[in-house]
Amino acid sequence: MDNTHLTHITAPEGVTPGVGYTHVVTGSGRLVAVSGQVALDANGHVVGAGDAAAQARQVFENLRRCLAAAGASFDDVVKLTYYVTDIAHLPAVRTVRDAYIDSEHLPASSAVQVAALFRPELLLEIEAFALVPEAAR
Template identity: 65%
Template sequence: MSEPTRIPAPDGVAPAAHYSHVVMGTGRFVAISGQVALDENGELVGEGDPDAQARQIFENLRHCLAAAGATFDNVVKFTYFLTDTAHLPAIRAARTAHLADDRLPASSAVQVAALVRPEFLMEVEAFAVLPE
């Protein structure tokens, strides 16, 4: 199995948090749509609770990855959409529960004015690469 390669950033610039600046993969590309904190019944998990919402989102991502034959080890990029950057620690804690320290994907975080429903505090999309 060909693993994604994490490449140090030019000039030795260290990431500001747990992510990689550059991740290169070869194989089949998997795009996971933005996941929100809805459970299998379509019910909101964690109204007003960023930690609970982040945990549910990463559980939803796990299910989506599994449906594609992937795991978090195959993820090469996350994009976080947050209504408040104060929720970043919740995202980081949920991510850490699913990722090994040597498997850190590239990441972007964006604060947005709103998501599709006002009770959603965050949304996370993922990109993965599976071996050929």
Template identity: 65%
Template sequence: MSTEITRVQAPRGVAASAHYSHVVWGSGRFVAVSGQCAFDERREVVGVGDPGAQARQVFENLRRCLAEAGATFDDVVKLTYFVTDIGHMEQVRIARDEVLHPDRLPASSAVQVSALILPELLVEIEAYAILGEDAP
């Protein structure tokens, strides 16, 4: 069961963004999901050289991790994106939009990094979620 989560895309005096909420809060059980990369279940990299394919795999891994805690993307309050090229963010957003409801966008940060754990990896994403206090 999801908790009541409040999302504010444009606090007074702050420019709105169509891509994230500036402020998100709720009460309940906190869930932190470690940064996920484009690994399949055999730890093989999916989508070498393709940031869109990697992002889709990352969101699938996040979905599986959230499900393990009884959460869904509706419970996510914060995403942090690490990309090796900020130009990959357009493809990452397309993949994100396939799993997130446009009225339930979490707070977000995007950071370009010089490298991830393997040179083939282009995208890593971590997530924070809040579940209702009565969630399993």
């Protein structure tokens, strides 16, 4: 794991430390923006209908593939935004996230409960921003 090009500031002065995220991540490099990923497999079929953990596993696999296509990995992620149809899904999503992202260097994050996603079977969508060292391609 090499994310030495990033600085994680978990508790800026005067700000309560976050649980399960970092308040500020800064660094230098090439920006990679990954559109919101949902639990669709390579054929466009929903994976894990009604199961937040199963959907989260598919979403994080989709994110991993998208990051890799840009020469990035989860080590380079500086920001995740979670859109969930029920905030009660967050513990399951975080458990899956922890299998992909080092808990010592969590990205900045936002979580938003939404009324619906573009298909009724989908429970969550996650987008990512990463900074890749310039030498990495």
